[in-house]
Amino acid sequence: MHDFLFYGLAGLLVLSSLLVVILPNLLHGAISLIGSFFVTAALYILLQMEFVALAQIMVYIGGIVVFILIIILLTTRLGEESLAPGPGQKVWGLAISGALGGLIFYLVIDSIQPENVAMQADEEAGGLEQIGLRLLDTTSDGFIVPFEIVSVLLFISLVGAVVIARKDK
């Protein structure tokens, strides 16, 4: 059952991601990205990481992609086709991404043997409580410092984005 679900989700994921990069209309691509993120969230749930799945939906879909959509609508006239890649560019892109993918595939096959790893039964590991405790943990394996840094970073980029996007006088 799990496997079946996994393969189905994986297929959907690949398909929707593919649509993101090849749809000529950006708006469609962005919408497809939403789909892709939803499928990712489902995959996380399948891997028993509910919190991450929730965060994925809230941050990515609710925040980022919507934001992107707004920008697309702001900046681009709908159905703009003139920015389609040329055939040469496609070939090059295909070749390079294929080569890179092939390289990683080779590495994956080469180094990760199936028998080395097994599915963990620990249900609690990725749970909300664990994550929360760990994030605010002040001991050496806690994540309090990165957590604070990220909050500062978020603040800075907020201010920075406002400054950059502000209309020049």
Add this chain to the structure above:
Amino acid sequence: MTLQNCLILTLFLFAIGVYGVLTRRHLIGILLSIEIILNAANINFIAFARFTTADPTAGAIFPVFVMAVSACEMAVALAIIISMYRHRKNLDVRELEALHG
């Protein structure tokens, strides 16, 4: 559903993302492709957290950080895009070559 399967899935996603980055001519299109790549990385984190004995919680925390950083990135990138669009009325990366040597 094994680690290897997950990794192969993400490498497909990564390759798709790279392909998008290389072929998209619209700046936002490139951003979208980057999101796919980041997403692939996140899935990898989760997969490793789930399938190895190390520290699954840490594996779960990392995507959260990635999301935060990518949100920052998006905010700044989109601000730049808006400002650029305002100045040049164009977001074709081929036209954006002020850095050429």
Add this chain to the structure above:
Amino acid sequence: MADLFLSYSYLVLLWPFLAFLIIGLWLGRYNRRAAGLLSVLFSGLSMVCGIGITYGYYRRVLARPHLFPDKTLLVNQFDWLNISPDLTVRMGIYLDPISVMMIVVITVIGFLVQIYSLGYMEGDEGFGRFFALLSFFAFSMLGLVVATNIFQMYVFWELVGVSSYVLISFWYHKPAAVTAGKKAFIITRFADAFFLLGIIMVGYFIGNFDFQDLNAPETAAILNKMFMVKGIGVNLLALSCLLIFAGGWGKSAMFPLHIWLPDAMEGPTPVSAIIHSATMVVAGVFLTARMFPLFAASALTLTIVQLVGAFTTLFAAVIALTQHDIKRILAYSTLSQLGYMMFSLGASQVVDNPTTAGINPLGYSASMFHIFTHAFYKCLLFLGAGAIIHTIHTNDIGRMGGLRKAMPKTYWSMLAACLAISGIFPFAGFWSKDEILLGAWQSGHYLTFGVGLLSSGITALYMFRLFFMVFHGQTTFGRQLKTEDPLMSFSIVILAIPTVVAGYFSKEIFSAYFSSPMVWAADKQLLPGHPLWLPVCANLLAVTGIIIAWYLYGRGDLSHVRLLTRRRGIGYQLVVNKLYIDELYLFVTHKIIFSYIAAPIKWFDRHIVDGAVNMVGRFLHICGTGIRLAQNGQLTVYLGATAIGIILLYVLGRLPI
């Protein structure tokens, strides 16, 4: 008193040098007249010193032959250039019969020419400059003749060359004068390069530059054995002698390096007079005489000296027959007379046969004797020519005529000089030329002797052609000519005295004292005496020449000449154009050196060598442009390159190196 002059003998050089400095640096620009007078005064003082040295030298050396067997006295020596601990160049004053004779000739003639120049250069813009340079010229020439070593001689040799250059191109605004100066300088310089090479060679092998060492019998022996490069057999003795002689070859304008001399007539006439009579051109003969003991050891050298001299004698005499410029005729006559001096030195080598061998001292002393007599009458001829040119402002003898009445002093003096150069008894030229011919005859060089005899006939012909065309015939100058300048006439008339008597009175001196270098060379010889037919024959030839000249030119009727020149054969064309030697030189210098060596080198440098440098630059530029292409500002391309880079990194990491 005598010793005083000897101890301060450097003063003979110092006076003209001081005159040069004072006039050149200061006086010449402020007061020209004073500059001229100062120069004359200083050259007079120099002359007094010169005569004093002669007196002192006679009292100290010649009167005491037992103390000075080689009649040589070195005074005022000092170290000049310390080349290495073993090799030091000294400067000093070398007194022996020939240098003392040269001192007298140079100072006396220099003094007279300076007096003459006061008149001749009157009103010239460069009056002060002229006297400064003339003084410098005298200084360098005196330095040359008193040189104690060959290096010192080379130093002053070059100074003579450069001062002749500036004097010949004295009127620097005249292109012809400038070109003539350039020609004189470069041709003598060309010869001097070989001279310098010879000096370096001799200096290296002997380890010394002093004439006394170079002329010592051992030197010839040392050089005769050595070879320059193993395998390539070069007789160093002949080689170094010939290299040194090359300097004299150029300076004395022997064929084929003679072409600068006629052109040097573009300078002011007093300069021509001093260059031709006493100074520059006889330097070559002087050098040969100075190195004579060494040269005498090399039969090849003396043979070449003789052949070159004899050929130049005849060649120049024939060319002089056809020239029309009065100064050029005199220039070719100088060449011819220099040829006499030169072949006389060469012909002192006695033809080897069972009874005679070695060196005939007569050839040497006759050559020196001829330098002495020639100096006076040739100077007189030039000064006379200058006076004529000064009066009628043309050099072309075809446009002269009938000047006998207008310039009586010049006329009579020139007559004496023409008789002297033709070798008519008892004028000065007769005695020296007679000895030269006798020397050649005694030594057994009958061909050279014949050339000399024939040339003396031709000499009489061309000199009297000049004489008759200038002074006789119709007067072409209707208007009243200005009278002769007293200063100029003074020098001319004074010079007429030695022209007449110098030969007879100094004959004994020369035969008595001027054979010293041959002490070691001439031990077995049995030479014939002085046959009476020789001078008679020479005089008859000369008189015949004069009669022919009179017949052709002296009667005011040039129809015979026209008849002769109308049938212009190839020979005549050749002679009038001086055998086309100037054209040959032009061809060599312009066509070959300029066009086929210098121009290609210029091209090579600009295009190949420089081109190579530019090519390197261009290559780097192309590389840069190529790399710049990659930096095209395209985000996509950068990312693609990054991806390729990652792949390549991995591949490189896995390569089995």
Add this chain to the structure above:
Amino acid sequence: MDGSTLLTSIWLLPFLTGMLIVPVGRANHQLIKKISLTGSGFNLVLIIWLTLLFAARVSLAETGVDTRYTVLYFTLNVPWFSMLNIAYNIGVDGISVLMLLLTGIVIFCGVLASWELKEQAKEFFILLNVLVGGVYGVFVSFDLFTLFLFYEVAVLPMYLLIGIWGTGDKEYSAMKLTLMLVAGSALIFAGILAMYYESGIASFDILKLSRIRFPESLQVWGFPALFIGFGLLGGLFPFHTWSPDGHASAPTAVSMLHAGVLMKLGGYGCLRVAMYLMPEGAQMWVEFFLVLVTINIVYGAFGAIRQTDLKYITAYSSVSHCGLVLFGLLAMTYVGLKGAVLQMVSHGLMTALFFALIGMIYSRTRTRQIHEMGGLMKVMPFLSVAFVIAGLTGLGLPGLSGFVAEATIFIGSFANANPINRICTVLAVLSIVISAVYIIRSANFAINGPLNEKFNALSDATLVEKLPIAILVFLICGMGILPGWIINLVNSAIEPIVNNVTR
């Protein structure tokens, strides 16, 4: 002041002078020039003082000196980067003293000759002072690294000096000159580092290194690297092409300094570093370089024959004459080395005079083409006579400095019994005829002949201009007439070098 302080102040003074100019207002040209002149004049006085001190010391130490090794006077050795054994190691021997003297004279005359400079005088004189400081530094340093440092300081300002104040195709010339010289520097630095590591004592000290016999495998490439590296600056064929363009484009004072002094750095480096430290390498390569240098001499002279620009003529003659410096060095004999040193001095004075004169003539006629001039003797007799004197020095007229040097070189080179040396000597001697041709030709075109009417109104040199000319002419004549004093200075320095070179 003791000797080593004197040495330090000699190279420091130009830098101080340069710094002193910095606060002066840009428009205050007069003050800037006066500061420069005072600085260089004072420095010249210091150098003359040093020379006298040195002469006194040498004559005291005349006897009993060990001639196997170079003896330095006024030494000071302070490590300034002790980790790598780099020291501020200064001192002088006769050659250095002579070179310092030459530099002092040339820069003094150079400042006077650029008295009329108008544009950006401040920067010009600052750079000029920096350059000269570098040159002095090279001549007093006996630590390879410090020497190299000063060498670079001396070479690099040239780029700006030519590129900004030059004439004609100045950017090209400046770029070419700088790039070629920097390429030479790279070779030199490679050689220096190789010696540093191979010596086994990890030292840059020239005197210490001179006692070490480097392995042949190092010398076989080290010597040509160093010789070409320094020879580049000395105009070695076929790396001389920066010289004609560079000299032609450079402003007067820079040409004077460059041809007069900087090209001597090349010869000095070849002598002091390449040949002194790698004698076996020199023996291996001597014939090859001898042929190159002979080509230099003959080729430079032929190159000058067809040029029509006075500066190009002089630049090619510099190539020929600097070839003679290297030629004297490669003779590998005592006399040849001495001749090379003399030729450095002689050529420095002569070429400085030449370029000063050309600058002054150019500032009047506004042309350097000899065909466009003519008859200048009439309107500017002083400059013309000086020009003729400079030319006569160039063709080696006795009584002027050139002859003493050239004759010594020829004698020294002929003394080497190697047949190639002999043949090359013959060729080099014959090249003096070619020198005569191009010098007399340019003098005849430019100075003699009928006066071009355009130039009727031109004036002769002013007093400020006459001064440097008079100094240089006086020294040229002085060296030519009484060469003894210079020879006495260098005698003691040459012997140890020869002993080392022929060890």
